[in-house]
Amino acid sequence: MRQIGRPVFALALTLWVGALWTIGGIVAPVLFSSLADRSLAGQIAGRLFSAVGWIGVGAALYLILFIVIERGSQSFRGASVWIVLLMFLLTLASQFGIQPILAQLKAEAFPREVMESLVRDRFAAWHGISSVLYLIQSGLGGALVVLEATSPRR
Structure with missing residues (x-):
């Protein structure tokens, strides 16, 4: 598993963190500064943030599984698994807690803009x-x- 597992780990981590930074730091601000219709910008950004959330769910599950398989009983002694778990919990809170609340508030506001x-x-x-x-x-x-990136390879 190590031969393919480690590169997939790196790709999953890169995809997740890259998506977080790209959508949150570049795409969403550009949408809001470029589109005259802030509601449309919000709708597009919301869909993109949702996609990032689903990427996070899939990536987190793989990353946790890989860390536990690779490091065994030492998994929970290092910071990596705890960081991934915290990021995963934040993703779940957003996807299944906060985003539905925001959607409900938008529905309550309809036909007006929220x-x-x-x-x-x-x-x-x-x-x-x-x-x-x-x-x-x-x-x-x-x-x-x-x-x-800085931890020694086993």
Whole structure:
């Protein structure tokens, strides 16, 4: 498993963290600065963040499995597995907790735009929580990349 497992590990980690940084740091800001329709920019960004969430779910499951198989009883003594687990939990909280709340608030606001409705403040609060969790996840991903890149190979 090691011959193919380690390269797949590197690819999964690169895909997940790269997607987090690219969508959150480049694509979403460009959408909001380029499109006159902020609602459309939000819809597109929401779909992209959802896709990143699903990438995170798949990548996290593989990364955890690989770490446990490769390192055995030592898995939970190193920082890598804990970082991946925390990132995974943040992804799950966003995908299955916060995103459904935001979708419900948008539905309650319809036919108005959510930021022009009575649920604006609740939407902004949940959006802020989501943004902070995403930022934490992105930082943890960067730390994991550095940790894995500098750790000695077994």
